[in-house]
Amino acid sequence: MKLLSNRYGKGRVRVMKILRADDTHTVQEVNVLALLTGDFAASYTESNNSKVVPTDTIKNTVNVLAKEHLGAEIERFGLSLGRHFLQRYEQVESATAEIHAKNWQRMTIDGEPHPHSFAAGSEAKMWTQVVCRRGGAEEIRSGVRDLVILKSTQSGWADYPKCEYTTLPETRDRILATSFEASWTWSSAPANYNTANDAILAAMLAVFANNYSPSAQRSVYEMGEAALQACPEISRVDMAMPNKHCLLINLKPFGLENQNEVFVPTDEPHGQIEGSVVRND
Incomplete structure (x- = not known):
């Protein structure tokens, strides 16, 4: 028997960030799935975890990089995640970030857009999938x-x-x-x-x-x-x-x-x- 393929990561990592432009705020709430492939076979076949980045560390990485890089464009946040895992861990061959954004809509009060109040919109979600591979190849998809x-x-x-x-x-x-x-x-x-x-x-x-x-x-x-x-x-x-x-x-x-x-x-x-x-x- 042999291990045909493997990948692992952390799913449903939810992060909300307030983007501030003076007194006008924007809410960016995302749900992230981060997956890694690479030299992890020994964990499956030999009970050797020496190269396996803990999924809790992956979650923490999403949170920290959200502070530094999460903005209006979720695609660019996905690129920052994928590039980080490749640069930080030599055993990682590819990193995939799938990100869904919640639809928060700015309230209109007395005919004017309110600077910091929002209502949940429809269940429709914009999303992106970013795949970064060692060697520099990057693939990005976006959608709804x-x-x-x-x-x-x-x-x-x-x-x-x-x-x-x-x-x-x-x-x-x-x-x-x-x-x-x-x-x-x-x-x-x-x-x-x-x-x-x-x-x-x-x-x-x-x-x-x-x-x-x-x-x-x-x-x-x-x-x-x-x-x-x-x-x-x-x-x-x-x-x-x-x-x-x-x-x-x-x-x-x-x-x-x-x-x-x-x-x-x-x-x-x-x-x-x-x-x-x-x-x-």
Whole structure:
């Protein structure tokens, strides 16, 4: 027998930092997963822990580097973590930092943005994954998870193959709702990750809202195209669009017609539509 692969680290390291610009504050709250690969096989096969950095030390490192490096752009914080573990421990071959940011929204009081009061936003989270490898190779992905979006019309599903097990009727006017996930891979660093991420997400949501959707598959492709057009520094977009179905309620037994007005929302079971879009070159 032999050990095929291994990695380890610390997960769900939660850190909140107040970013201060005079009297105006910004809340940055992150949830970090840090993973290491390297010369750790002896710990698995020989009970030899002499090269294994304790996961508690990894947690402490996240906290200390948050004090020094955590700012508005979580991608740059991920780079500081990955580079630190490679520089500090010669036995580490790669360090991965996956970081999710909580959506704190500034309150508006008496029509003005408040300098230091916030409300929790939606469950949608911006995130990044940074992988730093010995030798200088670095890979960065950014994206969004748990973004629940819905359009109440301008979506359909028709012209699909049918068999003896098909019960779904065709429609050219339906609700399209999903808990959207997307990630994009950086080929070069933008001037500002947050500004670029906002532009990418805005481009995808504009396509979702404005274009007629003959299928979630078509929407995924068009949203990926829009993201690549919006930001020349990304080379690939990966997306998942699990349906949140809205099923039309049959009101005929009660003498009523239901003209796409009353639905049962459900996400079990759900369709799972995924796709990746890259540049031609």
